[in-house]
Amino acid sequence: MSSSDVTAAVGRTMEPASRPTELVASDHPMPAPATGLGSPTSILVGSLSFGLLFLLAWQFLPPALGVPSYIIPTVTDLAREFTRMVQRENLMVHVVSTVTIATAGFVIGSFLGAAMGYVLGMSVFIEKVLSPYILGLQIAPKVAFAPLFIMWLGYNAWPKLLVTVLVVFFPILVNVLQSMKTIDRDLINLARAYSMSRLQIFWKIEVPASMPALMAGLRIGATLAVIGVTVGELVGGNTGLGYLITFGEGQANTAMVFNAIVLLTLVGIVLYGAVTMIEARVLHYIPRAMR
Amino acid sequence: MLKTASVLELVGVTKRFRAPNGVSLLTAIERVSLDVRAGEFVAVVGPSGCGKSTILNLVAGLDRPSDGRILLNGVPVEGPNPTVGFMLQKDLLLPWRTIVHNVEFGLEARSISRAARRQRALRELERCRLTDFAQSYPYQLSGGMRQRAALARTLAIEPAIVLLDEPFSSLDAQTKLILQKSFAQTIASSQITTLLITHDLMEAVIMSDRILVMSERPGRIVEEIPVDLPDRDNPMARISAPRAREYVDHLLSSLHLQEKAAA
Numbered sequence: 001m002s003s004s005d006v007t008a009a010v011g012r013t014m015e016p017a018s019r020p021t022e023l024v025a026s027d028h029p030m031p032a033p034a035t036g037l038g039s040p041t042s043i044l045v046g047s048l049s050f051g052l053l054f055l056l057a058w059q060f061l062p063p064a065l066g067v068p069s070y071i072i073p074t075v076t077d078l079a080r081e082f083t084r085m086v087q088r089e090n091l092m093v094h095v096v097s098t099v100t101i102a103t104a105g106f107v108i109g110s111f112l113g114a115a116m117g118y119v120l121g122m123s124v125f126i127e128k129v130l131s132p133y134i135l136g137l138q139i140a141p142k143v144a145f146a147p148l149f150i151m152w153l154g155y156n157a158w159p160k161l162l163v164t165v166l167v168v169f170f171p172i173l174v175n176v177l178q179s180m181k182t183i184d185r186d187l188i189n190l191a192r193a194y195s196m197s198r199l200q201i202f203w204k205i206e207v208p209a210s211m212p213a214l215m216a217g218l219r220i221g222a223t224l225a226v227i228g229v230t231v232g233e234l235v236g237g238n239t240g241l242g243y244l245i246t247f248g249e250g251q252a253n254t255a256m257v258f259n260a261i262v263l264l265t266l267v268g269i270v271l272y273g274a275v276t277m278i279e280a281r282v283l284h285y286i287p288r289a290m291r
Numbered sequence: 292m293l294k295t296a297s298v299l300e301l302v303g304v305t306k307r308f309r310a311p312n313g314v315s316l317l318t319a320i321e322r323v324s325l326d327v328r329a330g331e332f333v334a335v336v337g338p339s340g341c342g343k344s345t346i347l348n349l350v351a352g353l354d355r356p357s358d359g360r361i362l363l364n365g366v367p368v369e370g371p372n373p374t375v376g377f378m379l380q381k382d383l384l385l386p387w388r389t390i391v392h393n394v395e396f397g398l399e400a401r402s403i404s405r406a407a408r409r410q411r412a413l414r415e416l417e418r419c420r421l422t423d424f425a426q427s428y429p430y431q432l433s434g435g436m437r438q439r440a441a442l443a444r445t446l447a448i449e450p451a452i453v454l455l456d457e458p459f460s461s462l463d464a465q466t467k468l469i470l471q472k473s474f475a476q477t478i479a480s481s482q483i484t485t486l487l488i489t490h491d492l493m494e495a496v497i498m499s500d501r502i503l504v505m506s507e508r509p510g511r512i513v514e515e516i517p518v519d520l521p522d523r524d525n526p527m528a529r530i531s532a533p534r535a536r537e538y539v540d541h542l543l544s545s546l547h548l549q550e551k552a553a554a
Contacts, residue, residue, distance in 0.1 A: 184381075193353060193377060204399065285430065
């Protein structure tokens with residue numbers, strides 16, 4: 001997943017050189033038909049109908065096939081369990097905990113990853129020295145560090161935060177570094193010819209030029225942050241949606257596990273959506289069709 | 292006879308590069324001497340790989356010659372120089388900046404106020420007939436307009452000399468002609484000293500006062516042709532002049548292109 005996102009991001013940073021020469025009249029090169037298949041309304045109707053069909057199948061198919069509700073609880077079972085979780089299990093406390101750690105870990109991890117990416121991008125020497133280790137750490141399954149962090153830091157929020165930071169860190173580092181390495185040399189030369197300092201080149205060229213790649217990295221990071229926090233909560237502690245998964249498992253409460261998964265997905269979607277909104281503002285200068 | 296002062300002077304300039312294998316040395320250009328006088332428009336033509344762009348990098352101060360001297364207004368070039376403006380085939384506009392903000396880019400290393408910078412940028416945009424697009428982003432402009440914006444950015448630094456490295460070669464034939472005319476007018480009306488590097492022989496003939504022909508690598512100047520045609524500010528008039536054709540024919544034979552095509 002991440003590697004294809006990286007290529008997409010890099011491809012985009014190189015885009016300006018090869019744009020069509022004609023005036024770009026519209027953000028959409030091929031206008032969608034107003035009616036019939038392919039129109040925005042019919043796509044929306046299609047998506048909603050599919051979702052509805054899926055929920056209906058979930059509700060009625062397992063009982064019809066004789067699957068017991070402790071294996072696959074129906075949609076109404078989930079709703080009933082959800083209400084119970086809110087009333088009896090302090091669900092909101094768990095949600096707030098997960099959201100807080102995911103967001104904090106995402107922000108800290110992104111910041112550190114981007115900073116490290118810029119530092120390595122500025123220094124070819126350090127980058128070359130460290131690149132085998134970065135590759136190694138990038139390949140290492142970061143979530144496997146979670147038990148280690150718990151042994152070091154105890155059953156509290158810190159190990160979860162640390163796993164999240166670590167998981168978010170690398171894709172952003174790699175994306176930023178890649179964009180720094182593939183930046184158009186002629187742009188740098190132009191700035192040099194205008195007698196700009198190294199620092200001016202960094203702030204005026206390299207940082208803005210890396211924005212598409214950074215944003216692509218943030219999108220990957222947003223989804224990984226939820227994975228990081230979930231693993232942290234699964235492994236240790238007594239708060240968070242990940243903890244509710246292990247708790248529900250211990251009680252053979254399938255509906256609780258399902259609900260926790262759905263809520264974690266929602267947390268991820270909200271985080272991802274926030275990044276997409278920021279991206280749309282930051283990359284406003286790239287026509288929508290190319291984004 | 293009183294000679295106009297040279298703005299740019301290359302004296303016996305040689306540039307050697309380390310070959311990609313890291314061992315042998317490649318000579319890109321060898322003992323190149325040329326001078327460009329104030330207000331003059333000089334074109335350099337030659338086969339690809341003859342070191343035309345090497346000359347540009349050396350004059351811009353981005354690279355140092357292995358041998359020889361480069362003088363700008365009599366002063367040796369020892370690094371990036373704020374009095375050299377250069378323009379490439381790529382417009383190199385920053386896609387995240389508006390056009391006027393792009394034009395200001397070259398002035399940002401200087402200590403002039405924000406307001407003065409904006410004022411000068413707007414003046415250049417007017418000169419390049421882009422005032423209406425000051426607040427547009429590069430992607431909203433056509434290729435020809437983007438090159439004009441790049442020219443505005445180049446002129447904003449009020450350079451002693453403008454280096455043009457095949458600025459029209461990525462444009463379609465018609466846009467190219469229109470842009471050549473537009474550039475020629477802007478350059479002539481402001482009496483800007485220009486060095487154009489191109490592989491397009493007709494372009495060299497219709498735009499310049501003098502053509503320097505370079506050989507294949509190692510690049511040397513093998514011929515100097517003064518272009519004795521009127522209308523330097525109007526390439527469209529020159530292109531239909533029968534004598535322009537003669538100059539192109541002469542260049543063709545000078546570069547031995549017919550022999551090469553036959554071989």
